[in-house]
Structures are given as C-alpha cells and as structure tokens.
Amino acid sequence: MTRSPTIAVDSSKAGLIVAAHGRRGILQTADGNRLPYLVRGRKLRVCCGDRVAYNITDSGDPALITAIEPRQNELQRLATHGVAAESVAANLSHLLVVLAPLPVPDFYLTDRYLCAARLMDARSALVWNKSDLAAGPADRLAVYEQLDYPVLAVSAATGEGVSGLRDWIGTGTAVLVGQSGVGKSSLMNALVPHVEVATAELSTSSQEGRHTTTAAVLHPLPDGGKLLDTPGVRDFVPAIPEQRMISRGFVEIDEFGRQCRFNDCSHLRETDCAVQDAVAGGDIDPGRYESYRRLMNLIRQADRGY
Ligand code: GDP
Ligand code: ZN
Numbered sequence: 001m002t003r004s005p006t007i008a009v010d011s012s013k014a015g016l017i018v019a020a021h022g023r024r025g026i027l028q029t030a031d032g033n034r035l036p037y038l039v040r041g042r043k044l045r046v047c048c049g050d051r052v053a054y055n056i057t058d059s060g061d062p063a064l065i066t067a068i069e070p071r072q073n074e075l076q077r078l079a080t081h082g083v084a085a086e087s088v089a090a091n092l093s094h095l096l097v098v099l100a101p102l103p104v105p106d107f108y109l110t111d112r113y114l115c116a117a118r119l120m121d122a123r124s125a126l127v128w129n130k131s132d133l134a135a136g137p138a139d140r141l142a143v144y145e146q147l148d149y150p151v152l153a154v155s156a157a158t159g160e161g162v163s164g165l166r167d168w169i170g171t172g173t174a175v176l177v178g179q180s181g182v183g184k185s186s187l188m189n190a191l192v193p194h195v196e197v198a199t200a201e202l203s204t205s206s207q208e209g210r211h212t213t214t215a216a217v218l219h220p221l222p223d224g225g226k227l228l229d230t231p232g233v234r235d236f237v238p239a240i241p242e243q244r245m246i247s248r249g250f251v252e253i254d255e256f257g258r259q260c261r262f263n264d265c266s267h268l269r270e271t272d273c274a275v276q277d278a279v280a281g282g283d284i285d286p287g288r289y290e291s292y293r294r295l296m297n298l299i300r301q302a303d304r305g306y
Contacts, residue, residue, distance in 0.1 A: 015063070017050040018218040019202040026202055027054060027063060036205065038062040047074070048216035048228065049090040049173060073120035075175060075228075076239035085239040089216050089228050094169050095124040096152075098178030098187060101134040106179055109237070111291035113177050114149065115249030116238035125150040125168055127176075129183040132158050143285045147251050156186035166191065166223055173218065175228040177238070191227055192219045199229045243299040247275075250292050252284050268296060 015027035015035070023039040025046070037054060039046055044065055046052060054063040071090040078085060095117040099105045110126070117124040126144050128136040132155040141151045152168060154161030165187070176184045188195045202217040218226045230236065240246060244264070247253045253267060253275050261272035270276075278284040 013054055013056075015052050015054050016218070017046050017048050017052060019205070020046055020048045020050075020215055021203070024062070026205060027052065027065075036062040037065055039065045044068060045087075047087045047090050048218050049092060051091065073122065075120065076241070078237040078239045085241075086215070088230060088236070089175065089218075091173060092120065092122050092175055092228065093172035094174035094225075095120075095122045096127045096165070096169075096174060096176050097124060098127045098129050098176055098182045098184050099136070100128070100130040100178075100182040101136075102130070103179050103181045105137070105140075107140060107287060108291045108294055109179060111250070111288060112237060112240070112295060115246060115295065116240055118249045118251065119240065119245055120238075123172070125152055127165065127178075127187070128153045129156055129187060131155045131160065140287075143288065154187070156183045156190045159190060162187075162190045166221060166225070169221060169223075169225040169227070171224040173226040173228065177236070188227065188229060191221060192229075195219060195229060199231050203231050240295070240299060243296060246292065246295050246299060250288065252278075252288065253292055256284060266296065268293065 013029065015029050015037075017025055017037075018028050018034065019026040025037055025048075026034050027037045028034055035054075035056075037052075044067075046065060046068055050071065051069040052065050053067040054065050056063050073090065073092060074087045075089045075092050076085045077088050095113065097110050097113045099110065114124050126141065126149055128141065128151060131153040136151070136153065145151055150168060152161055152164055154165055156162070176187060178184055192198065198219055199217050216228055216230045218228055221227055240249065247257050247267060256274045256278045257265060257267060259274035260267065260270065262270055265273055265275070267273050267275035275284065275289070279286060279289045
C-alpha cells in the first residue's frame, strides 16, 4: 500500500467535536469542513461540543486531538442501575424543555430539567408543542414566565412557532429535553431537516466498531446555532451532581435563600427560613417548592446509595 507523504507536521488547529464515540469521531474545522479524528492515549476524553486542538500528520489519516479547551459546562446523563453518570456533551448554552397536551405535563420533571440547566449556566425555555391540539395550562405556565423562563408555543406538525425557536437559540448550542412522546423528534426534524439521516451518517462515520452507538452528535442550524441529538436515547434526564447544589438550580429559592438564618439552610425544616416563609406568604409557588423538596429527597437517597 502506498502512503501519501507526510505533510504539515505540527500544524495545530482549532476544531469542534460534532460526533463522538470512544476515541473516534468527527470534528468540524474552523472553515466548516468535517474531519474524522482519533484520540491517542487515555488522558484525553472528548465529548460532543468540546473545542479542541488537533494535528494532521499524514494526509488521509484521522486528525489527532492534542488538547481540549476547558469546558464551560457538561451535560451529564443520569446514572441508572449502577451505571455512573456520563458526560453526553460539553459547552451547551440553551436547554429547551418540551411539553405538550399529551402526554400530560410532568412539572416535577420540568423543574428537574430547569434545575440542571441553571446549574450548568445554560439558558432555558419551556416549549409548548402540539399547540395545534390545545393551548398550555395558562396558570402553570405563568409561574415560569414570572421566573423569566420564556414559554414558546409551537407545533412541529404545522410549523407554527418553529422560527421563533430558532430565533431563541440564535447562535447558541441547544438541546431538547422532555418526556417521551412530547414531540422532541418531530421538533428536531422541523429544526434540522432530515435529522435522522444526518444523525445516522455522523454516528456511523464516527464509529470504531459496528455495534456501538454514538453518544451524541451536533447539527448545524441555519442561523449559526447548533442542536444536539442523542441517537437512541432522546429521553434522558440530566444529572444533578450534589444535594447541596439543588437550591442554586431553583432561581427563586436561590434568591430568597440568601435571607435565611443559616448559610447552609436546606429550606426544608430549619427555623427562620426565608424560603419556607416565602412559600407560606405566596411569594414562592407551592408546586415549585414541592419539586425542590422531592428533588432534595431523591438526591439524598441517591447519596446514601439507595
Ligand atoms: P418524542 O418521543 O418526544 O421524540 O416525540 P415524537 O416526536 O416521536 O412525537 C410523538 C407523537 O406526537 C408522534 O405521533 C408525533 O406525530 C406527534 N406530534 C409531534 N409534534 C406534534 C405536533 O406539533 N402536533 C401534533 N398534533 N402532533 C405532534
Ligand atoms: Zn432556608
């Protein structure tokens, strides 16, 4: 076999990981081309959304990743049945929680997504999909609007509101989350035409073996934004790392909590707790507080290994 001559040794360049599986995947170069890459050694672990430096040593060979830029955040998939939480993507800026008339909205799950997003420093919005079938529950959605979460009514079926979704994402890097059946795949298709094909192409070309699935792929949006797809597992819950961080994920509990008597107040049963007072006084929505309580109990149990 003839090998092409070695070229441009040590031409370190910047790229964005758009598909990742194990040590291989696809990166996007600064001028928009896509290259297969390889990570050597065990020290570097890249995931989708990582900004990296790479070298091309031999034309025709995959690009070699030499460094990963520090991540602004990581989207972690929830640990299940003894499987540790795993990083699905890095550097996400926008999280869209999709709701619909059916399946019946689960606002506890919604609050859990919003909490994870705030802990990641990602902006989030509620997307009321299937608005062609029914309008959203105005009282419930108003609670979120008052907390400055945009509520975007859309229909993947008619296309209504889809351009507003694109506008909101802008040049950011976004992920759609929500219960199974709310229309995430349909919205993904409305935002990225033929998304299934594009995802399949990206994941196949990034695979080392035939029986592996790619953890995530990033699709370009027409306005310069990007949309994350997680093939095979579009229904997932982002992990919340530690119980003591949960209050920071609830914007209003974070704010009222600064006036509590104890610095490390859990806002569950302490005296002189500004959060419990705000719930009693109607300044914090009881449903949101209940989500906080449930999440605190859940993560505490998880900490104990239940
Ligand atoms: P996912 O599980 O969240 O990915 O949901 P899907 O995209 O698979 O959609 C679930 C079902 O809802 C499918 O039967 C879709 O055709 C339907 N659906 C999705 N979006 C809309 C919409 O905007 N309006 C209506 N009427 N149906 C929708
Ligand atoms: Zn408190």
